[in-house]
Amino acid sequence: MTEPRRVTVHPDLTPDQVKRLERALDLLRSPRTRRKETGCGTEIASFVTYWTGLLGMVVLLVLTLALVPVGFALPLFVVVLVGGVAATILVTSRVQSRPGRAARRTVDSLRGRFVTAAMLDESGRELLARAQQAVDTVLDSSPHRRGLLLDGVRNRVVLTDVEWAVAESLLRQSGARQRIDATPTPGSSSRRAAREARAALERDTAEVEARVRLLESYAAKVRAAEAEEQDRRSTEALREITADLAQAGAAHPHHTEALASLVEAQEAALRVAALTDPEP
Numbered sequence: 001m002t003e004p005r006r007v008t009v010h011p012d013l014t015p016d017q018v019k020r021l022e023r024a025l026d027l028l029r030s031p032r033t034r035r036k037e038t039g040c041g042t043e044i045a046s047f048v049t050y051w052t053g054l055l056g057m058v059v060l061l062v063l064t065l066a067l068v069p070v071g072f073a074l075p076l077f078v079v080v081l082v083g084g085v086a087a088t089i090l091v092t093s094r095v096q097s098r099p100g101r102a103a104r105r106t107v108d109s110l111r112g113r114f115v116t117a118a119m120l121d122e123s124g125r126e127l128l129a130r131a132q133q134a135v136d137t138v139l140d141s142s143p144h145r146r147g148l149l150l151d152g153v154r155n156r157v158v159l160t161d162v163e164w165a166v167a168e169s170l171l172r173q174s175g176a177r178q179r180i181d182a183t184p185t186p187g188s189s190s191r192r193a194a195r196e197a198r199a200a201l202e203r204d205t206a207e208v209e210a211r212v213r214l215l216e217s218y219a220a221k222v223r224a225a226e227a228e229e230q231d232r233r234s235t236e237a238l239r240e241i242t243a244d245l246a247q248a249g250a251a252h253p254h255h256t257e258a259l260a261s262l263v264e265a266q267e268a269a270l271r272v273a274a275l276t277d278p279e280p
Helices: 015-029 031-067 070-096 098-109 122-139 152-182 188-250 253-276
Strands: none
Touching: 015 098, 122 152, 122 188, 152 188
16 A cells, blocks of 8 residues: 655645654654754763763762761762762753654644644555645646646645645544544444444545545646657657758768779779789
8 A cells, every 4th residue: 555655734834844844753753863863962962961970970989988987988989879870861861852852842833734644544544645646746747847837836836735635634534434433333323323424434535535536637637748748859859860860971972972983993993904914
């Protein structure tokens, strides 16, 4: 099954908000990305915290040996050492978790204005993937980039709005499907209500599927136009090659004539030589 290739966002989000959201989602999903996103600042903070804690323990050791009787010095030092290590680990872990908390705040602040694959059920993910592929096909096409699809700005706005509407509907349907499946139906009345709910869900799903098919039809027409344009450009390029070759051949006809004349003269000379040479 095809999965959505990206997060679908509300059309009102700015490019900067979309970029921050994508970074935050990547950070929360991937431990490797999380380590990468922590950056130099967190590493420096962890480094400073570690060595500050170590220096503090050394100072405490010196003070312990200087001020505490010998019999109590070792137990007290062990207590201080364990406490210092624990405090250092705690502070360092808190420093390192800050990017994760910042990412969570970013995601929470934009909740309700984006839809990811993880938020949908299997049916919803498949339909959203199809819608995204159709939209990307149009917006990444050569006719769109060259402004051949009427109003390019309007094209992008309308397609973005439609994709968001599809994603929003699929999110609602996924939630409804989950609630229907989770609701007990112990009697005939509840079973009848469940059938009615599923019928309503099927009608809503069919309407969204119709929108997705319309998107795919539009994308297919754009692909056909792109292929036709490429065919035209290739035809022109090949005809130029043919013309260049014909022109190059016609530019030096005397070369062929001179070579033919040379061959004829050589053949005549050979015939004359054969006639004049005495018999051995």
